[in-house]
Amino acid sequence: MTDKIIKVIIVEDNETIREGLTLLIDSSPHLECPATFDNCEDMLSKVENLMPDLVLMDIGLPGMDGIEGVRQLRKLLPEALALMLTVYEDNEKVFDALCAGAGGYLVKNTKPARLVEAIVEAVNGGSPMSANIARKVVGYFHKSKTNTEEEKIKITEREREILTEMSRGCSYQQVGDTLFISVDTVRHHIRNIYRKMQVHSQSEAVTKALRKGWI
DSSP states (O other), X not given: OOSOOEEEEEEOSOHHHHHHHHHHHHTSTTEEOOOXXXXXXXXXXXXXXXXXSEEEEOSSOSSSOHHHHHHXXXXXXXXXXXXXXESOOOHHHHHHHHHHTOSEEEETTOOHHHHHHHHHHHHTTOOOBOHHHHHHXXXXXXXXXXXXXXXXXXXXXXXXXXXXXXXXXOOHHHHHHHXXXXXXXXXXXXXXXXXXXXXXXXXXXXXHHHHHTOO
């Protein structure tokens, strides 16, 4: 990681939690919290001026929920990352959030040190998830299904390995280290995966693979 300051916006309607998260982020090296919001609508109206690196997003919010908030955020700022921080652990919420463009999914009992680590990990290309969420994702990932759409898309063994590592929340560097290939080679394979699956982000690729059983 460089000395670049990571700008993190918080969207959380519980004032106590919001203040605690703000204090945690502002007291952590390389992180700062320029703004917090208790709803998605206000965040979306100001986010283009704030230009955050990452939005820490609750799901259960007044008005627009956090999943739709992520979807709208991605339209406004495609480069901005969204990391879910929520009490919800059901499969539907997890996969809907990932499909909407969330780059990771943590539950609210995540320890402060792990949350800071996850923010940095997400900015560095990873997809951090709480352990129980990762188990759900990996479990679903291994349920292979066959259909005509699967047969049209040919995933190589190497692409399958990379998708598996991506589903575990690994960064490009971690994927390369695990598979003994360079980061540039990882990027090359991921570009091919995106093209084949017609997706535009790591979370979309993993989620589509999980939902369709292509790998």
